Structure formats: structure tokens, C-alpha cells
Amino acid sequence: MSKREDRINNIISILKSSNGSSVKDLANELNVSEMTIRRDLKTLEEKNIIDNFYGAAVFNPREDNPVNKSDEFSYSISINSHKMEYQKNCIGKKAAEFVCENDVVVIDTGTTTEKLTQNIDNELSFTALVFSANNLIHLLGKPNAEIIVSGGKFHRDTGMFEPSIDMELVKNTRTNKLFLSAAGVHEKLGITCAYSYEILLKKEVINNSLEVFLLVDSSKFGNVASAFICELDYIDNIITDRGISDEWVEIINKMGINLIIAD
Template sequence: MLTRQRKQHLLELLKRDGQIVAKLLSEQLGLSEDTIRRDLRELAREGLLQRVHGGALPASPAMAPFAARQGISSDAKPAIGRAAAAMILPGQVVFIDGGTTAVQLVRQLPADLRATVVTHSPSIALELVEHAHVEVIMLGGRLFKHSIVGVGAAAIEAIGRVRADLYFMGVSGLHPEAGITTGDFEEAAVKRALSNAAATTVVLASPEKLNTASPYLIAPLAQVSSIVVNADVDDALLAPYRALGITVTLA
């Protein structure tokens, strides 16, 4: 089997099975593990999969810059935002992450809602400028232009001074084994700090993020209380998350 054919076969298996185990595949194909691992490394460099210990998982398309992500799952995100917005109770202090789905969340907040939103996202803060009854607290830090959010030591220090009721987290990847992941080391640290400072963490998961992984771990799924997903997601895809005791809200 030529290298190109072998790589195409690997991608087809990944799409079919949702993962690749290098040892098992080398036995099935009669190839060395080194050959399989080399192919996986090269495919990972092309952004076609995410390498993990022992094999590979599907790469998340949510690794694209903010502007490009606005066109991904554009039909699903408003519904997810609407369902998430309904979770916020009057008087609560809420962390809201950056990202295109989070923008949809704040656009769905009731006009009469009185609450406090704490965010490291200028995009989220701007969306709330005309919301008369929502107090907005912005966290500082270095602007991570890819996601348009603040990151770094200043952001994490500020987060440590807040105790929130809810945290609506945006992620690049969500996988039953790989946990919740994103594409930047510092951004992962900020998301982890936000989750640790909130009583409840809710993940906003548009369909393309389920069962995918990105390079940097935010936290294991045990950190997550609830996932908000689009209503037409296959129930079999959601079963592993429910089995972990996570509440799945269909939008």
C-alpha cells in the first residue's frame, strides 16, 4: 500500500470508528507501529487528526480563527445560545467565555434579566453594551487574537477574585476519554481557572466539537456539570456523556 493510500485509509478508519489505536491497526495491516505512528504524525501536522497516546482522535474544526468559526454550525449555535441563556437566573454572577456560540448566548438574554456577567472576551462585553440590566465586568490580560479573549497571568489572577454561579465554557474539542480541550496552552489555563472559580460549568457544544480533540487539555469531563447541544445530534453520540453523569440539554 502506497503512503498516500495508507493515509487515506487511516482517515477513513478514523471517520468510521472515531479513533485509531496504532498497535491494533499495525497488526491488522501487517505494518510496523512506527510506520503507523509516522503517518499519524504527518496527518496531525496537516491538521487532519489529533495525535493522542497510542493513536489518534478526530481533530476539531473549531481550531479555525474566530471569523472563520462564525460559519461553522451557524444554524445550531443560536439554538444552543437560547437554551443556555434560559439557565441564567436573576441575580446570578455568570462567567461567559469567548467564542461564536457564546455570542449567540448573550444575544438571547431576556431584556429584563438582572444579572452580572464576568468575561475575558471583548466581543461578549460589546454585545451587552445595550443590555440595561446586566452588569458587565471585564477581566484583563493579553489579547489572544485567534479567539479574541484575554489570557495570561493577569486574567488568571482576576478570575481568582470572583466566585460565579455558572460558567458557560466554549471548547474546541469534547471527548469522553480525552476530556475538554482547546488549541492554545494559555487559553486552556484561563478556561480551567474559570471552571474552578464557578459552582457549575456548562459546556456549549456545537455538533462539530463532539468526539473530537485538540492539543491542550482544559480538564477531564468530571469537571463538567452540563453540556448544551443541538437537538438533532444522534443520541448514540451523546450516550457516553450521559453515562458519565453529565446532564445533556438539547437545544
């Protein structure tokens, strides 16, 4: 195998594991010039192995990817629930502090938001709009919680109920707080998730909420998934763990987003 072939295979491995990377970061990691990386990325893009966005390259999970026929990208809520579990639990406990008496909240799908639902005070009176099976199950054990469920098609991979096309119930529900999840947080490419069927619902609840809390563990920063939710400046608060880099702390503070570090 030539040096170039070896380097290209390394690029693919990096992009698959990180969900996205910049030309500069790839050049630094592989100890080559940015021009060399750009040429490699162009080759990969022409072969449908990656998608090359402004400022970041992202592994292409679609069926037309020739290196991905037997290893198609997937997200499984059961598998992901065990990743960064300690950090997610810390984030969930901290987020639960922001659910107050008589609040009307939206709790997004995901394994981090599930930790929020688990940690809400059992005696608290509040209303929650949910569209995932795991969050619904946890809320059933809270006697003073009024539950609104979106209903619709059930997706086993994410545990999400996808509402009907018109989404009347979701459109007509106004909330004072949204607890949002994401697969990737990127300075230029914004907030992203794994599947396109998640987008419409997430955009709707963002528009219908007074305050948006993004709940993400530190591994999500710098990542890019395929489905775009919103720009980073739509977020009012970010709750994450102590693993967040100094670079990202600076980015978030410069944007005027309230950063909350969970212990």
C-alpha cells in the same frame, strides 16, 4: 503513489478535518485492519505529523510538522462564527434560559457562547465575567448587566483577552454558573481547546464556579484539540444540538451529566 502512501494521506486528511480519531474508527473508515492503522500512525508520529495519545491520534499543528508548513492550524473567530451557525444559535437560546435574575456568571470565549450573550433578556439583572471582545460588545447593549472584564493581552484569532500571569481579578471572582466553550469533547482525552494560552483561565473559572454548562455543537464530540482543559466529569450540564449521536447520548447519560438538547 502506492496504496500505503494513499492510505497515509487519507489518514492525514481525516485527522486534519476531525481534530482526532481512534484506531478503530480509522480502520473502519479505510477498510483495513487496526494493526495496519497502528503501523501507519507510528510512521506519522515518527515524522512529527501526528501526536498519538492513548486511544486517539491527533494531527500535529506545530511548526515541526513537515506537511503543514504552508497550512498551519489556526482558529479564526470570524470564520468559525459561520460554521454550524443555526445549531449554535439554538444552543445559545437554550443556554440563555439558564441565566437568571441576580446570577453571577462566567461566559467563555467562542462563537457558541456569543450566541448565548446575544440571546440573554435585555431587561435581566445579572453580573457577567467575560474575557472576549464579542461577548463584551453584546453585553454593552444590556443596561442591567454588570460587566467584569478580565483585561490583558488581546488575541485576534479567538477574540480573547488573556489576563496577566497572576490573574487576581479572575481568581477572586466567584460565580454560580460557568458557560464553557470547547473545540473538542472526547470520552478519554476530555475537554480541549485550540490554544495553550486559553488553558489557565478556563481551569480557573471552572474551579471558581458552582455549576458548569458546556456549550458545544454536535460536530465537537469525538474531536481532540491540542490544549487540555479538564476531564469530561468536571461538566455538570452539556447543551448541544440534535445532531449528537446516540453513542454520545449514552456516554453522557452514563456519566451522570445532564444533557440538554436545543431545538
